[in-house]
Each structure stands twice: as structure tokens, then as C-alpha cells.
Amino acid sequence: MKQENIRNFCIIAHIDHGKSTLADRLLERTGTIAKRDMKAQILDSLALERERGITIKLVPVRMDYKDSQGREWVLNLIDTPGHVDFAYEVSRSLAACEGALLVVDASQGVEAQTVANAYQAIEQNLEILPVINKIDLPSARPENAAQEIQDVVGLDASDAILASAKDGRGIDEILERIVERVPAPKGDANAPLQALIFDSVYDNYRGVICYVRVINGVIKTGQNILFMQTQSAYPVNEVGVFKPGFTPVDSLGPGEVGYIAASIKTLAEAQVGDTITDLNNPCEKALAGYRKVKSVVFCGFYPVERDNYPQLRDALEKLSLNDSAVSFEPETSEALGFGFRCGFLGLLHMDVVRERLRGEYDVELVATAPNVVYEVVTQGGEIIEAHRPSDFPDGSVIQEVREPFIKLSVFIPAEYVGKVMQLVQDRRGTYKSMDYLTPERVRLVYEMPLSEFIIDFHDKLKSQTRGYASLDYEFIGLRAAELVRVDILVNGEAADAFSFICHKDQAYNRGHAAVGKLKELIPSQLFEVPIQASVGRRVIVRMNVKALRKDVLAKCYGGDITRKRKLLEKQKEGKKRMKQIGKVAIPQEAFLAFMQVDGENNN
Amino acid sequence: MIKIKNISGLYIHVPFCKAKCAYCDFYSIALTSSSPDGLLNSQLEIDAWLDALELEAKLWRNAAGGKLKIKTLYIGGGTPSILSLSAWQRLIKIILSLCDLSNLREASVEANPSSLILNKDLLKFWRENFITRVSLGVQSLNNCELKILGRVHDASMALKALNLIINANFNASADLIFGLPKQDLRSWHNSLKLIINSGVRHISAYQLTLEPHTPLGKIYKDADLPDGYKFYRYAQWLLNHKNFAQYEISNFALKGYECQHNILYWRQENVLALGPAASGYIDGLRYKNPESLASYYKILRENLYFNNILACAENLDLKSRAIECAVLNLRTRDGISKREFILKFGEELFKSIEKILLSLPENLFIINKDRIALSAAGMRVGNAIWAELMDL
CATH class of the missing domain: 3.30.70.870 (Elongation Factor G (Translational Gtpase), domain 3)
Known part of the structure; x- marks a missing residue:
């Protein structure tokens, strides 16, 4: 395929704005996948993605497209995840493209994550084509959506394509617009090989499969390649494109998107963001890679x-x-x-x-419940990374504790401003700014501790705003905070598994909640069991699990003592699986119930 | 072959009922006698059971090399009182062929109100044939509760039957169940009061257990039942107040009317058991007969009886026997006798059991020189205390 007939693009959209369905329509229209082979949302290959209707992994696919004038094109679509957690995957896709469809829901308008991703695309000089989707819905307000794209994102949306991925409206227009507007990839086939690894997956038979975008030169089967970062070299076993699914080809030239397999054993040897070059004719400089992702x-x-x-x-x-x-x-x-x-x-x-x-x-x-990493500075000036409460040294030697903070942007209909401000302030958020994007939509900016954010904040926000809020956040570093470790004592014995870190002002409330929960979870014993929360040596909450009052059951019938003994033995087996804290036996389930995240869904 | 000597008690299981009660998980089959055909079939079934029982008794007699000198006899079920007079005549004959009754101190029969009222001659027959005690399955004296339990009698029938038993000069005992769906303390009080006033000398009070295979177990979940605590504690208080001393977890009696047969179980003494699904204990061997008439007949007919018992029985080692004995003893007012326990199992086992018990709150026990027994509060949490002993 001639380089000028290649178009590489991605789709930027908020979760739920119809990206995957739109992608399916494009595949169908270009004949990449016959209609009868369509599973709902073909690109969401993980079972979970299909189940939840979200895209997590980026998935590339190649479409062969013949336009109305009979010209033939290769369109590479690199799908991107919409959720804020996976923002780093978006940046990877963008680096492999020259254009992006900016998909906005005709009734919901622009969401925070869309703005962030659109900015990234602009930063990388991508051609952006606005598409207003779901115009088939009765609640669709395409003019408003277009206005928001202009006002919020700052892009001209006067010629935005009106589409419905559901009924197929606008699909041809999108394809034509891509061909027309997205620039052909640049690059020199005769220059030394330079290919960017934008993702990699592991296959049981072929080893690591690298997803690549060739910038310069050509990559082909049998060629000896060098991974510039790791300096490891491999002969290429297979080169191919995504049709979708792995389809071998002889070679990939500049501007092309595809994959290579080279019997690489671990992902560490073929890192995402690394540059592949020719072992015998290496390029001078590696391409700009990606920033390393950091667990938060x-x-x-x-x-x-x-x-x-x-x-x-x-x-x-x-x-x-x-x-x-x-x-x-x-x-x-x-x-x-x-x-x-x-x-x-x-x-x-x-x-x-x-x-x-x-x-x-x-x-x-x-x-177990999620937590963040704290930094503890001791009196002696030593810095300790504390991953769990037990990493915290004794209070007397702590000089300062630092915790990660985020800058949080919340996009909400104006009527929910009061509620959301309350919610964020309850979570130790500090107000930064508020602006009206449109008369109805507001952006609130706060700074808040990450630890407050990861405990069901998103759920709470959604429920307080009937699902209309969307958010974006970025890390702004560590800041000192007055944090304390709250210890839980069961019958006077410290129970490490239940201790936690929190702000000193919340120690009582959180301690009360934890002790109350344990009071429900710990079964009555033959004696009364005090449960306490303490900060240092000071007990701040105490409740008692009342002693067992009654445990007699069943007639021991006609001398069938074996049956009774078996019941007791079963009880003993159960007890073996319990965890003993001092004299108190606590069932596994109690630990699980205590430690598991409240509310299973956090997205 | 099983060696037997020192058999203290004999239990016989009568596996027939008029109808299965909604809560009952014990082995019995419902006899239909409403039609002439049904009646005939019932008689055939009962005859077959008696034939088998006769064979079983003979096997044990031969094994013992003579008659068993039993102290107690207990005929349970099922519903022994639905057997006809002629069936009873045969049953008594079988017992006499196996046992020497010269030391007999107590002979109990279980009965239910509806069959006893229909079968009044039985009381006279029992009186003439060494039966001393009748235990009546009253369960409740509240008609709504009786309906939920699927009992065929109502409260007035139960009181009438009790009256017949007492007038015929038997030691009468009544069974009651608490913790029933919708039961409250008032209705429980009323059942207890009527039973106390009826003239019985022994009362058993059991908490309802939902067995998953029973009709009641399918309708209700444990969460549907009221907490048994209040009923049990109230029974402990009221019955004690009325001179019915709690001599065991579930049993209360006027002084001198404790059920001797049951005490054998709690003292881990040897009890021979006959009939399908019956459980016996002989010197560390706990056996149970097959839980269906068909397989019970089969092992007897094919001469596989002892093979079967040995194959299915548990032979407890000294330690398990000691733990079991402690648990059984602790069910009773008398508790564990230090002297007797050490004699049977040695000092070391006693010490380790004592150590566990003494680590628990004191108010759960009554301890004197030779005995460790549960207090009233201890009896209320008996199960949890026994479970502690399983750690030994």
C-alpha cells in the first residue's frame, strides 16, 4: 500500500458515548467484518469489557476502504480506553496516529475525560474530527453538543459530523472525512528502521507480540531487530496486521501499523514505548517514548x-x-x-x-481495601515509604507524614454544585476554582488527598448527582498532613489486620465505624469481648461484643450421640479455620467483610 | 462377633407413624389405614418388622450367651402407640425372650395423643406388662403452633391423653418444643403451665431445629424463627420454681422421676438398640442400624447383621471416648465426677479437660470437690462449651 493512502486514526470519547458501537459500524461498512460475524462491540475483546460496556485495552484494527471514487485506502483504527485510570493508554494510541475522531454524545455533551484526551491529541498535533453521536435519541441536542465542543474544548465544530452509530447515519461521511482530512503518514522507507512499540501482549505460542507503528524504514520477517532501550536483539519470526486478529504480511513500511513476533519471553524485554530498529543498520536516535506509569x-x-x-x-x-x-x-x-x-x-x-x-x-x-503510599519523615530525618499501617513507626519518632494529593476537576450540571462541594469538603478537599462552561454546566476544581478519593468517592459523586457528574484528576505530589495510625484492639490484643491510617480529625469517626463494624462481625464468645480503637496509647472508642447467651440445640435423640458428636466436630473444623486473636476466635468471613471494599462497583 | 456384657439398657425403635410431622427428621414411615387395603398393608408391614426384630433379638441373645439383665427399657419411635394390641403382645414377647427383667427399674413407652385416645386398651395392657412410664409427644398446647408442626392432635386431645396416662398410674412425661414460628413468651408460658398442672412428673423441652429435608425446613429459614433464648431461660426459671429440677440440658423432673434410661446415655453406659435406625453403644463401639426398613430386613435375612454393624460402627479410641464422656456428663446436673472420670480415662485426660473448662468464665460452672457441672447459665451455652472440648 502506498504511504499516501494510509490513514491512522483513533477515537476519543467518554465512556458510554458510543465509541465501541461506532467502531463496529466502521468495521462493518468497510467490510472488515461481515455483519453475520459481528459480536456486539468487537473491539472490546476482554470478557469484562463486553460485560461492562467499557474499553480497557487499546485494540488496533486495519480496514481496507474503497471510497465513492473507487480509490483504495488502508485505515488503521487504534481504539482507546475512555476511563481516567487508563489515560496512559490513550497517550500511547495518540502517538501512533495522525488523526482522531472526537466523539461526543448528542444529549450529554462534553465530559471531563474527553477534554483531557482531546487536549493530548492537540498537543501531539493530531487532526481532530468532531463527531456528534447518538443523534437518534429523542433527548439529542446536537447544536448544544457542538456549542460545547467549541466552548469547552475550543475546537471548531461548525462542520461536526452528525451520526448515529446505532442506525448507521453519518458513517460514510466519517470515512470520507478521515480520508480527506487526516494527513497521510510521513516517513522514509529508505531510512534506517524506526518503529514505536505502542502496546504489547503475551501469547502462549508466539511469546510477546509487539504492536508497532513504523515511522521510518521497513520491518520484515527474518530481519534482526534491536530494542533500543533494553539493547536486546531478536530475529523477527512474524510480521502482520490486525484485520482484526493477527494476519501475517511480508513487511510493514513507514506509516503502517501492525505487529511483530520474535519469540520474546517477557514483556520486560520489549517495553511499551521502546523503539525498534535494525540491528545492522540502526537509527541514530530512539523515538520519544512514554512516561513510565506509576501505581497509585x-x-x-x-x-x-x-x-x-x-x-x-x-x-x-x-x-x-x-x-x-x-x-x-x-x-x-x-x-x-x-x-x-x-x-x-x-x-x-x-x-x-x-x-x-x-x-x-x-x-x-x-x-483488601485500597490504600495509598505515605511518606514518613522520622525525627532523625530518615524517609520511610509506608505501604501499610504496620510500616508506620511509633508516633513519638515521626516528624512529618506526607500523602499524595490530586487536583480534581468535576464537571456537573449547575444544580448539583452545593452537594458536590459538600462532598469534596467532607473529604478534605480544598477549593481552587469554579467556572461555568455553559449556563448549565460547571467545572469545580479542588485539591484533595488521594486517599480520600480512592474510598468510594466516585460512587458517592455519581449517586449525589444522579450519574451526571464526570471527573478527571491528576497527581500534584506529596504534601504533609496530620495523619495518625488508628490501632484496633480485640480483647486487649492488637489486631494488625484492622488498623488503618487516617487524618487525626477523622480518627474518632473512622475508629467508631471500624469498631462498630467489628462488633457486628465478631461472633459472641463465651465471655464479653471489648473492641477498642486507639491512637498511640489513648483509647478513643470502645464497644463490647456481649457474651454468648444461648447455644443449645436439638434433641439428642434415642442415643444417637454420633450425630451430635459429628456436629461438634464440624464446629471444631470451622473453628480451626478461624484466626485466633488472643482468646478470641474470629472467622475468616469477618476479616473478609471488614477488609473488602464497600460496594463492589467503583466505576 | 461382638462381645457383650453389662448391658444396662435396651432401646427399641418402632418405625411407624400415622403421619409424618412437618419438623420430624427421625426415621419412620407413615402408615395409611384409611382404606381396608391400607390397613392390610400396614399390618403386613408391622408383621415384617416384628419378624425382623425377633430375629435381631435372637442374634443378640446368642451373642450374649443368655438373657440380658437390663435396668431400663425404652420403646421409642416413630409412634409406638399406633401398634395394635396384638402387635404389642408380640413385641413384649420378643423383649421377654431377650431380657431378664428382675433388675428392671424403668420401662418407658413413647405415645402420641391421637393414637392413645383411640387405643385405650393399650394403657391397661402396658400396666399389666411391666411398663412404668409413658412419654407423650404433646409439643405445644397452642392449636396454631400444633398446626404449624403438622401434629394430628389439638390441645384438648393432648390434655385428655395426659389425663388417661396419669389416671392409669403411669409416670407421665410430656415433650414440648419451643422456638416455633410466631411463638411468643405468653403462649410458651401457657403450654408450660397447662403441662405442669396436668400432673406430669417429667417434662422435656426441646428447641425446634429446622432440618433441611423436612416440610418445615423447606418453608422456614432459621431467620424466621424467634430467638430460643427467652423461651429456654423462662422454662429454666418457671419449671425450677414449680419443683421440676433441670437435671439435663433439655429435661426437667420432680425429684425421683428423672428418666433413668436417658441418664444411661449421659453416663456413657452400654445400651443395646434394636430396630431400624436405632443407635446403640457397647464399650466404645457406637453403632447404628440401617436407616430403612428394606436394608434392615435385608441384613437380617441374609445373615449379615453383625458384619453390617461392625462395618458401619465407630470404634472410639480412649481420647475420643473421654471427650465424648465429658460432653455427655456435662449435659447433666451431676456433671463430670472427677473420681469416676479418672478411673475410666486416667488423670492426664481429666486434667486437660479440666484445664479447658477452667479457662472459661466461672459463672458457667458449678464446681465442688468431686464434680464439674454446668450452671443454669452454662447449660444455656452448653454447645459452645462442648465445642471448646473438641480442641483437646
Whole structure:
């Protein structure tokens, strides 16, 4: 294919604005996929993506398109995830494209994440084509949506394409507009090879498969290539394009998007953002890569059955082969046994990983409540990274504790301003600014601790605004805060698994909530069990689990004592699986209920 | 072959009922006698059971090398009182062929109100044939509660039957169930009061347990039942107040009218058991007969009886026997006798059991020189205390 007939583009859209359906229509119209083979939303290949109707992994696909004048084109669509957690994947897709469709829902208008992604596209000099989707809906207000694109994003939307991915309106226009407006890729076929790895996945048979965009030169089967960052070299086994699915071709030239396989064993050897060049004729300079993603939310994953630890480890290792953003290291918990402390890009990412472990790797696991990483400065000036409450040194030696902060932008209909301000302020947010994007839509900007954000903030925001709010956030670094460790004591014994870090003003409320919850979860024992929350040596909350009052059951009938004994033995087995804190036996379920995130859905 | 000596008690299971009660998980089959055909079939079924029982008794007699000198007899079910007089005659004959009754102190029969009222000659027959005690399945004296339980009698029938038993000069006992759906303390008080005033000398009070396979277990969940605590505690208070001492977790009696047969179980003494689904204990061997008439007949007919018992029985080692004995003893007012326990199981096992018990709150026990027993509060949480002993 001639370089001038290639068009590389991506789609920028908010979750739910119809991106995946639109992509499906494009595939169908170009005959890439026969209508009868269409599964709903073909690009969302992870089971979870289809289930939740969201895109998580970016997925490239190549379409062969013949326009109304009979000209033939190759269109490479690189799909991007819409959720804020996966913003880093967006930047990767953008780097492989020359154009972007900016899809906006005709009734909902521009959302925060769309703005952020559109800005990234502008920054990378992409041609942006506004599309107003879902015009078939009765609530559609395409003029308003166009106005928002102009006012909020700042792009000319006078010739925005009006489309309905559902009934197929506007699809031809989109294809024609892409061909017409998106520039052909530049690049020199005779220059030394320079190809950007924009993603990679692991395949059991072929090893790591790198998704590449060739900038200069040509890559072909048999060629010896060099990964510039890792300095490792491999002969190429296979070169191909996404049709969709892996379809081998002889070579990929400048501007083309495809994949290579070279029997690479681990993702670490073929890192996303690295540049591939020819071993014998290397280019001078690597392409600008991506910033390394950093885990911001952490939680513990533990197998439900302790014996399943090796399965969990294997599953995490496999999963990390195609999700390099997950980090994990072994840890042990007194209550839950052996498990892993895992790092994620955000809460949705955490959920996604958990779901994938369950769905794709068949591992049942317990996830502890998410937390952030604190920095503790001791009196001696030493800096400790505290991942869990037990990493906190004694209060007397702490000089300062720092926690990660974010800048939070919330986009809401004007009527919810009061409610949302209250919510953010309750979470230690500091007001920065408020502006009216349109008379009905407001952007609120706050700075708040990440730790306050990761505990069900998104859920609360959604429910306070009937789902109309959207948000975006960015990290603004660590800041000192008055944080304390709250210890929980069960029958006078410290129970590490239940301790937590919080702001000193919230210690009482959080302590009260934790103790109250434990009071419900810990079964009555033969004696009264005090449960206390303390900061340092000072007890701030105390409640008692009342002593068991009655436990007599069933007639011991006609001398059938075996039956009674078996029941008691069963009870004993159950007790073995409990965790003993001092004299108190606490069932596993109580730990799980205490540690698990409240409310399963965080997206 | 099983060696038997020192059999203290004999239990016989009568596996027939007029109708299955909604809560009952014990083995019995419902007999239909409403049609002439049904009646005939019932008689055939009962005859077959008696044939098998006769065979079983003979096997044990041969094993023992003579008659068993039992102290107590308990004929339970099922509903023993629905057997006809002629069936009873045969049953008594079987018992006499197996047992020497010269030391017999107590012979109990279970009955239900509806069959006893229809079968009044039975009381006279029992009186003439060494039966001393009749335990009546009253369960409740509230008609709504009786309906929920699926009982065929109502409150007035139950009181009438109790009256017949007492007038015929038997030691009468009544069973009551608490923790029923919709039951409240008033209705429980009323059932208890009427029973106390009826002249019985022994009362058993059980909490309803929902067994998953029973009709009641399918309709209700545990959460639908009221908390049993208040009923149990009230029964402990009221019955004690009326001179019915709590001599066991579920049993209350006027002084001298404790059920001797049940005490054998709590003292871990040898009890021989006959009939399908019956459970016996002989020197550390806990056995249970097959839980269906068909397989019960089969093992007897095919001469596989002892093989079957040995194959299915549990042979408890010393430690399990000691734990079991402690649990059983702790069900009773008398509790564990230190002297007797050490004699049976040795000092070391006693010490470790004592250690566990002494680590629990004191108010749960009554401890004196030789005995450790549960207090009233301890009995209320008996299950949890026994569960602690399972850690040994």
C-alpha cells in the first residue's frame, strides 16, 4: 500500500458515548467484518469489557476502504480506553496516529475525560474530527453538543459530523472525512528502521507480540531487530496486521501499523514505548517514548483458600504479561495468610484486574481495601515509604507524614454544585476554582488527598448527582498532613489486620465505624469481648461484643450421640479455620467483610 | 462377633407413624389405614418388622450367651402407640425372650395423643406388662403452633391423653418444643403451665431445629424463627420454681422421676438398640442400624447383621471416648465426677479437660470437690462449651 493512502486514526470519547458501537459500524461498512460475524462491540475483546460496556485495552484494527471514487485506502483504527485510570493508554494510541475522531454524545455533551484526551491529541498535533453521536435519541441536542465542543474544548465544530452509530447515519461521511482530512503518514522507507512499540501482549505460542507503528524504514520477517532501550536483539519470526486478529504480511513500511513476533519471553524485554530498529543498520536516535506509569492505588490480593496461593501467583504473573501496569510483590497478612500487595493505576484498574483474575484465570480472591503510599519523615530525618499501617513507626519518632494529593476537576450540571462541594469538603478537599462552561454546566476544581478519593468517592459523586457528574484528576505530589495510625484492639490484643491510617480529625469517626463494624462481625464468645480503637496509647472508642447467651440445640435423640458428636466436630473444623486473636476466635468471613471494599462497583 | 456384657439398657425403635410431622427428621414411615387395603398393608408391614426384630433379638441373645439383665427399657419411635394390641403382645414377647427383667427399674413407652385416645386398651395392657412410664409427644398446647408442626392432635386431645396416662398410674412425661414460628413468651408460658398442672412428673423441652429435608425446613429459614433464648431461660426459671429440677440440658423432673434410661446415655453406659435406625453403644463401639426398613430386613435375612454393624460402627479410641464422656456428663446436673472420670480415662485426660473448662468464665460452672457441672447459665451455652472440648 502506498504511504499516501494510509490513514491512522483513533477515537476519543467518554465512556458510554458510543465509541465501541461506532467502531463496529466502521468495521462493518468497510467490510472488515461481515455483519453475520459481528459480536456486539468487537473491539472490546476482554470478557469484562463486553460485560461492562467499557474499553480497557487499546485494540488496533486495519480496514481496507474503497471510497465513492473507487480509490483504495488502508485505515488503521487504534481504539482507546475512555476511563481516567487508563489515560496512559490513550497517550500511547495518540502517538501512533495522525488523526482522531472526537466523539461526543448528542444529549450529554462534553465530559471531563474527553477534554483531557482531546487536549493530548492537540498537543501531539493530531487532526481532530468532531463527531456528534447518538443523534437518534429523542433527548439529542446536537447544536448544544457542538456549542460545547467549541466552548469547552475550543475546537471548531461548525462542520461536526452528525451520526448515529446505532442506525448507521453519518458513517460514510466519517470515512470520507478521515480520508480527506487526516494527513497521510510521513516517513522514509529508505531510512534506517524506526518503529514505536505502542502496546504489547503475551501469547502462549508466539511469546510477546509487539504492536508497532513504523515511522521510518521497513520491518520484515527474518530481519534482526534491536530494542533500543533494553539493547536486546531478536530475529523477527512474524510480521502482520490486525484485520482484526493477527494476519501475517511480508513487511510493514513507514506509516503502517501492525505487529511483530520474535519469540520474546517477557514483556520486560520489549517495553511499551521502546523503539525498534535494525540491528545492522540502526537509527541514530530512539523515538520519544512514554512516561513510565506509576501505581497509585495499592491493595492486597489473597486467595480465598490458603492452599491456592501458587495459583494466584501464576495467574498474576500471566496477567502481568499483558497488563504491564500491574505491579505485585508477595506479602503476608496475619489474618489472610500469603498473598500479594498489588499496585494499580486507579480503582477501575484494580477492579478490572480482580475481575480478570476471576474470569480468565479462575482464581477466587479476597481484595483488601485500597490504600495509598505515605511518606514518613522520622525525627532523625530518615524517609520511610509506608505501604501499610504496620510500616508506620511509633508516633513519638515521626516528624512529618506526607500523602499524595490530586487536583480534581468535576464537571456537573449547575444544580448539583452545593452537594458536590459538600462532598469534596467532607473529604478534605480544598477549593481552587469554579467556572461555568455553559449556563448549565460547571467545572469545580479542588485539591484533595488521594486517599480520600480512592474510598468510594466516585460512587458517592455519581449517586449525589444522579450519574451526571464526570471527573478527571491528576497527581500534584506529596504534601504533609496530620495523619495518625488508628490501632484496633480485640480483647486487649492488637489486631494488625484492622488498623488503618487516617487524618487525626477523622480518627474518632473512622475508629467508631471500624469498631462498630467489628462488633457486628465478631461472633459472641463465651465471655464479653471489648473492641477498642486507639491512637498511640489513648483509647478513643470502645464497644463490647456481649457474651454468648444461648447455644443449645436439638434433641439428642434415642442415643444417637454420633450425630451430635459429628456436629461438634464440624464446629471444631470451622473453628480451626478461624484466626485466633488472643482468646478470641474470629472467622475468616469477618476479616473478609471488614477488609473488602464497600460496594463492589467503583466505576 | 461382638462381645457383650453389662448391658444396662435396651432401646427399641418402632418405625411407624400415622403421619409424618412437618419438623420430624427421625426415621419412620407413615402408615395409611384409611382404606381396608391400607390397613392390610400396614399390618403386613408391622408383621415384617416384628419378624425382623425377633430375629435381631435372637442374634443378640446368642451373642450374649443368655438373657440380658437390663435396668431400663425404652420403646421409642416413630409412634409406638399406633401398634395394635396384638402387635404389642408380640413385641413384649420378643423383649421377654431377650431380657431378664428382675433388675428392671424403668420401662418407658413413647405415645402420641391421637393414637392413645383411640387405643385405650393399650394403657391397661402396658400396666399389666411391666411398663412404668409413658412419654407423650404433646409439643405445644397452642392449636396454631400444633398446626404449624403438622401434629394430628389439638390441645384438648393432648390434655385428655395426659389425663388417661396419669389416671392409669403411669409416670407421665410430656415433650414440648419451643422456638416455633410466631411463638411468643405468653403462649410458651401457657403450654408450660397447662403441662405442669396436668400432673406430669417429667417434662422435656426441646428447641425446634429446622432440618433441611423436612416440610418445615423447606418453608422456614432459621431467620424466621424467634430467638430460643427467652423461651429456654423462662422454662429454666418457671419449671425450677414449680419443683421440676433441670437435671439435663433439655429435661426437667420432680425429684425421683428423672428418666433413668436417658441418664444411661449421659453416663456413657452400654445400651443395646434394636430396630431400624436405632443407635446403640457397647464399650466404645457406637453403632447404628440401617436407616430403612428394606436394608434392615435385608441384613437380617441374609445373615449379615453383625458384619453390617461392625462395618458401619465407630470404634472410639480412649481420647475420643473421654471427650465424648465429658460432653455427655456435662449435659447433666451431676456433671463430670472427677473420681469416676479418672478411673475410666486416667488423670492426664481429666486434667486437660479440666484445664479447658477452667479457662472459661466461672459463672458457667458449678464446681465442688468431686464434680464439674454446668450452671443454669452454662447449660444455656452448653454447645459452645462442648465445642471448646473438641480442641483437646
